[in-house]
Amino acid sequence: MAVSFEVPRRGSTLKEIWIQFKQASRLGWLIESNWADPFVFAVYSLIRPLSTALILVFMYLVVVRGSTSNPFFVHLYIGNAFFMYAGRVMMGISYAIIDDREHYEMLKYIYISPLKIFVFLLGRGVAQVITTTVSVLVILLLGLWPLGIRIPWSSLNWPLFFISFPLGIIAIAFMGYLIAGLALVIARHSWAIADGVGAVLYVVSGAIFPIDILPSWVQVISRAIPLTYWLELLRRSLLGSSFSPSFNTMPDWELFLWLVGLTVFFGFLGYFVFQRMNIVARRKGLIDQTSGY
Amino acid sequence: MNKAIQTIDLVREFRVKAGKDRENRVIRALDGVNLEVEQGELFGLLGPNGAGKTTLIKILVTLLYPTSGQAFVDGLDVTRDVLPIRQRINMVSGGEYSGYGILTVRETLWMFSQFYGIPYKVAFERINELLEVVGLKSEANTRVSRLSTGMRQKMNFCRGFVTGPKILFLDEPTLGLDVEAARDIRAYIKTWMEKHRDRTILLTTHYMAEADELCDRVAIIDHGKILACDTPQALKKRVSGGSILEMSLSGLDELSWLKGKPGVKGLTSSSSIEKNRTALKLVLESEEFVPEVIRELNQREIPILSVQSVEPTLEDVFLTLVGRGLSDENSTTP
Amino acid sequence: MRIPPPLELFIRSIIGRAYPRVIGANRELSWLIPETVLPLLGLAAYVYVYRAMKAPTEFVGYVVLGGAMTAYWLNILWSMASQFYWEKETANLQLYIMAPVSPMAILLGMGIGGLVASTIRAGAVIIVGSLLFGVTYQVSSLGLILLVFFLSMVALYGMGMLLASLFLLSGREAYNLSNALQEPVYLFSGFYFPVKSLGFWAAAVASIIPLTLGLDAMRQLMFPGDPTLGFLSPWVECGILLLLCPLFLYLAKVALVKMERAARIKGTLSLRWQ
Numbered sequence: 095m096a097v098s099f100e101v102p103r104r105g106s107t108l109k110e111i112w113i114q115f116k117q118a119s120r121l122g123w124l125i126e127s128n129w130a131d132p133f134v135f136a137v138y139s140l141i142r143p144l145s146t147a148l149i150l151v152f153m154y155l156v157v158v159r160g161s162t163s164n165p166f167f168v169h170l171y172i173g174n175a176f177f178m179y180a181g182r183v184m185m186g187i188s189y190a191i192i193d194d195r196e197h198y199e200m201l202k203y204i205y206i207s208p209l210k211i212f213v214f215l216l217g218r219g220v221a222q223v224i225t226t227t228v229s230v231l232v233i234l235l236l237g238l239w240p241l242g243i244r245i246p247w248s249s250l251n252w253p254l255f256f257i258s259f260p261l262g263i264i265a266i267a268f269m270g271y272l273i274a275g276l277a278l279v280i281a282r283h284s285w286a287i288a289d290g291v292g293a294v295l296y297v298v299s300g301a302i303f304p305i306d307i308l309p310s311w312v313q314v315i316s317r318a319i320p321l322t323y324w325l326e327l328l329r330r331s332l333l334g335s336s337f338s339p340s341f342n343t344m345p346d347w348e349l350f351l352w353l354v355g356l357t358v359f360f361g362f363l364g365y366f367v368f369q370r371m372n373i374v375a376r377r378k379g380l381i382d383q384t385s386g387y
Numbered sequence: 388m389n390k391a392i393q394t395i396d397l398v399r400e401f402r403v404k405a406g407k408d409r410e411n412r413v414i415r416a417l418d419g420v421n422l423e424v425e426q427g428e429l430f431g432l433l434g435p436n437g438a439g440k441t442t443l444i445k446i447l448v449t450l451l452y453p454t455s456g457q458a459f460v461d462g463l464d465v466t467r468d469v470l471p472i473r474q475r476i477n478m479v480s481g482g483e484y485s486g487y488g489i490l491t492v493r494e495t496l497w498m499f500s501q502f503y504g505i506p507y508k509v510a511f512e513r514i515n516e517l518l519e520v521v522g523l524k525s526e527a528n529t530r531v532s533r534l535s536t537g538m539r540q541k542m543n544f545c546r547g548f549v550t551g552p553k554i555l556f557l558d559e560p561t562l563g564l565d566v567e568a569a570r571d572i573r574a575y576i577k578t579w580m581e582k583h584r585d586r587t588i589l590l591t592t593h594y595m596a597e598a599d600e601l602c603d604r605v606a607i608i609d610h611g612k613i614l615a616c617d618t619p620q621a622l623k624k625r626v627s628g629g630s631i632l633e634m635s636l637s638g639l640d641e642l643s644w645l646k647g648k649p650g651v652k653g654l655t656s657s658s659s660i661e662k663n664r665t666a667l668k669l670v671l672e673s674e675e676f677v678p679e680v681i682r683e684l685n686q687r688e689i690p691i692l693s694v695q696s697v698e699p700t701l702e703d704v705f706l707t708l709v710g711r712g713l714s715d716e717n718s719t720t721p
Numbered sequence: 722m723r724i725p726p727p728l729e730l731f732i733r734s735i736i737g738r739a740y741p742r743v744i745g746a747n748r749e750l751s752w753l754i755p756e757t758v759l760p761l762l763g764l765a766a767y768v769y770v771y772r773a774m775k776a777p778t779e780f781v782g783y784v785v786l787g788g789a790m791t792a793y794w795l796n797i798l799w800s801m802a803s804q805f806y807w808e809k810e811t812a813n814l815q816l817y818i819m820a821p822v823s824p825m826a827i828l829l830g831m832g833i834g835g836l837v838a839s840t841i842r843a844g845a846v847i848i849v850g851s852l853l854f855g856v857t858y859q860v861s862s863l864g865l866i867l868l869v870f871f872l873s874m875v876a877l878y879g880m881g882m883l884l885a886s887l888f889l890l891s892g893r894e895a896y897n898l899s900n901a902l903q904e905p906v907y908l909f910s911g912f913y914f915p916v917k918s919l920g921f922w923a924a925a926v927a928s929i930i931p932l933t934l935g936l937d938a939m940r941q942l943m944f945p946g947d948p949t950l951g952f953l954s955p956w957v958e959c960g961i962l963l964l965l966c967p968l969f970l971y972l973a974k975v976a977l978v979k980m981e982r983a984a985r986i987k988g989t990l991s992l993r994w995q
Contacts, residue, residue, distance in 0.1 A: 133893070137901040145904035149913055153767065156918040156950075157776040170770065286755030293762035302766060303773040401988055445991065450815050452985045473821035474724050480991075483812040489745040501737030502820035502827070504725030546816075 114209055118217025122186075125218065143178055143229040144236065150174055150302060151241065162241045169337040170302045171243060173325050175233040177301035179226050180266050180321055181292045186222030187215045187270030188288040191277040195383065202382040211372070215274055219267050246334055254346060255331035258353065262324030265357040269295075269320075271364035275371035279380055295321055304338040313340075320356035323349050389462030391554050391587035392424035392447060397456035399442050399611075416442040418611035419456070424589060424604075429580050431602030432591040433701060439611040440591035441480075444556045447589070448478045460554060476554050477503075479547035481562030484539050488532030492523060492542050495531055496549050503550040510549065517545040520575050537568045544572055548579065557590045561597060569597075576601055595701035607705055614708045619701060626699040626707045630674045633697050634667040637690035642667055646710065648683060650676030653703075655712035664692065670707050724821075734826035735833060742800075742834025756792070757845040761853070764788030764846075767913045768854050779944035780914075782858065785850035786943065787912035790936055792842040793877060794906055796835045798899040801881030802888050804831055805980075806895035815991040818984075824977050828885060832878035858943045865955060866942045872962035873935025879969030880931060886976035890983060906930055911937065915950040924952050931965050934958040 154167050162168075195201040204214055237243040273288050280287060296302070298312055299321040305313055316322045326341050327349050336342050341349070375381055397420040403412045416439045424430040432440050445451040446458050449469045458465045460472045486495035493514055500510035518524045521541045526534065534542065544560055557576070561569035580588060592598050598605050599619045606616040615622060636642075639658045642665065645651055652670040659666075669680060674696075684691055706712055725733070764784050771780040808814040817827045850856065860866065888895050909927040910916065916924045916937050927933045938955040941948070952958070984990040 133901075134897050137897055141901055142904045145908040149767075149904075149908050150770070152908070152911075152918050153770060153914045154774065156914045157771065157774045157780065166774070283751065283755055286759065289759055290755060290762065293759055293766075297762060297766045297769065303769045307769050307773045442988075445815075445988070448819050450819060450985065450990045451988050470821055473819060476819070478816075478819060480812065483991075485811075485813055485816055487741045487745070489748055490741050494740070494744070498737045498740055499816065499820075501733040502730075502817070502822050504723075504730035504733050504822075 111210070111213060114213045115216060118209060118214045119220040120217070121214075122190075122217035122219070122221035123224070125221070139225055139229045140232060143233055147171070147174060147233050147236065163244045165333070165335065168237075168243050168245075168333060169329055169335075171237050171241075172234075172329055172332060173301040173337065175230050175237070176325060176328050177296060177299065177321075178230055178233070179223065179263060180269075180295055180299070180301075182226045182229075183219050183222045183263065183266045184270040184273060184295075185288055185292060187219045187267060188273035188277050189285075190215050190218040191274045192285055192288065195381070199382070205381055212271075212368070215271065216267065219270060223263060245332060249334050251331040251334070251346075254327060254350075258324060258327035258331060258350065261353055261357055262320065262328070265320035265324065265353070265360055268357065268360040268364035271368045272360070275364070275368035278368075278371045278375040279378070295319065298322070299325055300338055301325060304340075306338055306340050318356070320353050320360060323353040323356065327353060388426055390423050390459065391426045391428065391461060392422065392430070392589060393459040393462075394420050394422045394443070394447075395457045396421060397443070397446065397458055398454045399439075399446060399451065400454045416611050417446075417453070420608075420611070420613055422606060422613060422616070424587060426587055427584050428603045429576070429588045429590065429601055431598035431605040432589065432608055433593065433595060433598045433605050433705070434591075434608035435593055438593075438608045440593075440608060441558055442611075443608075444478065444558050444589065444591060448476055448556055449473060474503075475552060476556065477547045477550050477552035478556040478558065479544050479560050481540065481557075481559035481564075483543065484531075485543050485546055486531050488530060491528045491530055492518065492534070492538075493527045495542065496545055499546050500549050505550060513549050513551070514545070517548055520578075521545060521571055537564050540564055541568060541572070544575075548575075552586070554587045554589070557588060559592055560590070561592070561594065573597060573601060595705070599701050605701065607701075607708060609705075609709050615704065622701060622704045623699045626670060626703050630671045630677060631697050631699055631703050632667075632669045632671065632677065632680070632694060634669070634694050635692040636665045636667055636684070637692055638663060639665055640687070640689050645669070645680070645683070648680065650679060653706035653710045653712075655706060668703075668706070668712075670703055730822050731826045734820070734822040735830040738827050738830025739834035739837070740830075742831065743837050745834075745838065753842065753845065756842045757849065760788045760791050760842075760846050761850055763791070764850060764913075765853075777946060778857075779946040781854050782851075782856045782944045783915065783940055784913050785847065785854060785856050786940060787907075787936060788850060789843040789846040790932055791907065791912060792839045792846065793836075793874070794910075794912075794932060795903070796839040797877060797881040797884070798902055800835050801828075801831060801878065802884035802902075803895035803899050805885045805889045809889065809990070812991060818981060818990055824981070825882070825974055828882040828973065828977070831885075832881060835881075836874055836878060859945055860943055861945060862942055865959070866939055869935055869938045869942070869955060869959055869962065872959060872966060873931050873939075876931035876962050876965035876969055877935070879966060879973055882973035883969055883976050886973070886980035889989075890976070890980050892989075906932075909933070915940065915952070917950060917952040928952075928961060929965075931962060931969075934962055 150170060151162070154162070154170065158164065158167070162171075191201065194204060204211060238245070269291075273291050276287055298305070298308070298316045299319060300308075300316060301321075305316040305322065308316065326336060326338065327346070329335070329337055330346060330349070397417050398415065399417040401414045401416055403414055418439075420439070420443060422443075432443065434440050442451065446453050446465060447460055449465055449472055452466060461475050463472050463475075465472060485499070490498065493511075496514045496517070497507075497510050500514070505513075514527075515524070518527050521544060523538060523541050523545070526538060531539065531542070540563065547555055547557065560576075561572055564572065576588065576590070580586065590598070590601060602619060604616065604618050605622060607614045607622070615625070617625075639660065642654065642656045645654055645667075650672045652672055654667065654669045656665055656667045658664070671677065671680070677694075681691065681694070702712065764787070767784045767788075768781050771784065805814055808817065817824060820827075851858075888898050891898065907913065909919065909923070910930050910933040911919065911924075911927070912932075916927060916933055919927065924933070934953070935958070937952045938958040941951040941955050953961075981990075
């Protein structure tokens with residue numbers, strides 16, 4: 095049988111994009127999952143997230159010296175667990191630029207292949223969603239037992255959870271594109287920007303404390319990012335109550351509308367910034383730059 | 388006086404993991420190497436990639452234990468007398484870089500000189516001289532991260548000389564350098580040896596012209612074994628009794644069948660698809676076999692465009708000893 | 722050919738290897754911004770958690786001090802423990818091993834250089850963090866604080882020197898090992914809460930990491946608000962650190978010899994071997 099050397103096509107139809115997405119997801123999975131090595135899997139999916147969760151547990155216990163079923167602790171614990179998606183999915187997308195450019199030196203080859211860079215990055219994000227889900231489930235199990243967190247199973251709002259959860263992940267992916275765009279044009283400190291944005295979001299989104307405690311000017315930022323509303327909706331759907339008093343009076347639908355609106359906004363922003371930086375990077379010849387350290 | 392370098396039945400094996408379901412392999416990189424290098428000699432070790440040159444150097448510079456046999460540097464045992472050997476030697480590996488991108492060229496060389504306890508004044512005098520000689524003086528205050536590959540390799544070369552070693556190991560020092568940079572480096576090696584007659588250099592290379600140009604004596608190594616060891620002139624004399632032919636043939640024919648023909652000691656061939664020609668080099672036992680070879684080619688209807696007899700080179704010595712060229716693909720497997 | 726006296730060679734080598742770290746810290750000041758801002762953001766989250774729980778004010782000080790100390794732990798993991806691995810990747814390791822000086826001098830040079838660079842970062846975090854969150858210190862014995870800090874650093878960098886050889890001996894990628902030790906040590910050494918709350922035995926085991934006792938003693942000496950939060954008395958902690966210093970330095974030397982021997986047997990000091 096003759097070997098085919100058909101010229102590959104840069105995907106433009108929906109079907110072709112879907113095929114590329116599947117390939118990119120598989121590639122992302124192979125790069126990110128590390129399932130083959132139990133040690134590496136344990137480091138990134140268990141040891142690191144569990145340690146961070148336990149730091150919060152001990153911080154709580156040393157001050158409150160009370161039960162871990164206290165609503166404050168439960169809100170804090172759940173917020174921290176779900177925030178992991180923000181950290182890892184966003185990082186997965188933006189680090190793909192840094193890693194493939196600096197470490198593997200593959201970015202230039204991705205660029206000249208028919209695979210759309212947007213789809214390639216999405217593949218890395220999908221892989222991170224899957225591995226992070228394992229970590230989140232482990233953290234939640236640790237919370238239920240032995241920490242004894244009480245979840246009101248009978249009053250869980252599953253519909254709210256299942257429409258809010260994926261929307262938040264999409265919003266996170268859009269934010270990932272935003273940082274990936276910046277990483278395209280910044281050499282030395284690109285990793286710091288990626289880490290820094292994650293750290294800023296951890297503070298301003300109220301993942302582990304009510305945003306009301308923040309200075310008022312920071313609260314303005316909190317209300318301008320989808321993560322704040324996403325975490326609030328997840329808490330409401332799972333725990334039936336708000337962490338932040340200032341959200342107490344806001345109905346679910348209003349929170350949801352904010353999440354939808356900000357997701358769309360960040361979608362446009364992420365796309366615009368990425369495409370713009372993409373042009374800048376190619377104009378300045380930054381696609382194959384390495385910082386040499 | 389001690390030999391600068393001496394090895395006795397030196398063997399080094401590596402255990403190589405062959406993958407999940409396959410058994411580990413043992414590779415014999417050095418297979419009973421016996422070698423003697425005199426003080427003040429510029430000694431070349433010529434062999435293809437994977438012949439065992441780097442392994443031999445790593446053992447001599449105390450980075451690797453031999454599996455069996457003995458090795459001595461300046462009369463000192465490489466397994467026991469580690470510190471005194473390290474005080475006497477240095478090594479430069481071509482294709483490898485050293486130092487940190489954040490430092491300048493001068494700072495990098497100074498840093499390495501400190502690990503040998505060279506006083507500041509002496510170190511900077513040497514650094515200035517070396518940078519001048521290799522044409523890097525204008526880059527002395529440039530950060531290493533901003534150097535080109537060739538410049539970085541030149542700096543690495545200077546690092547080997549800055550400590551003033553008694554015995555210097557140069558492992559493929561011109562690997563990957565452009566023609567001009569390689570020429571500068573060869574020139575400096577010659578000058579340094581003329582200036583410091585008590586010093587010894589062991590140079591490994593797979594460029595025969597480099598070994599021919601620089602070395603007092605050359606050992607030819609392949610598959611971990613020393614096949615011959617003598618001055619370049621004496622080695623070439625070994626094949627001068629025979630006949631070396633360079634032929635240009637029309638077409639892109641496969642010519643390995645010639646190997647088994649009477650009188651053929653070795654051959655290399657390379658084809659040019661663009662020109663539709665094949666260049667064939669043959670080492671024959673004597674001129675008597677020339678008509679025989681030409682008849683064979685005619686019988687196979689391979690048009691001969693030109694034939695000329697040439698003077699032997701070290702490549703021909705290798706070809707005669709091994710039956711294939713230094714750059715042949717199959718010579719890379721250990 | 723001049724053979725320098727061993728002590729001169731040792732000191733020259735320390736200075737030589739410390740140089741790129743100290744110079745690096747000053748030459749690339751732009752690194753200072755992310756390396757100060759990132760820990761500040763991390764500790765800000767924990768400060769707000771304590772504030773939301775209405776914790777006593779000294780807890781904010783605990784977090785700022787702990788957050789500053791992360792600079793040292795990160796330096797130990799990424800620039801000491803992983804360093805031989807990186808040096809091997811860049812072909813420097815074989816040059817260090819081949820030099821006629823004890824690799825301990827190279828490691829000490831790395832350690833001293835790293836300590837200077839990390840102190841600049843830790844200092845910046847302490848100053849900015851304290852101003853930002855209004856931390857007040859009640860320093861009762863500056864001499865003892867400096868002694869604890871000095872002993873903690875000697876023991877900690879001794880540990881880093883030990884880990885450098887162990888990481889290389891393990892044969893695993895250094896960045897995975899460093900990641901495996903980063904957050905767990907934040908947890909077990911009590912970077913963001915008093916280590917006593919882990920329970921006596923857990924805190925006792927965690928004390929093998931010099932920052933555990935160093936941080937606990939410094940907190941007691943700087944924020945004496947609630948004496949029940951201290952694990953052991955600062956003097957006892959000082960004494961234990963005094964024992965850890967020679968222990969880690971000795972173990973580092975033993976591990977170096979073992980690492981070099983194993984590497985010379987297996988041929989793993991350099992990337993090229995044929």
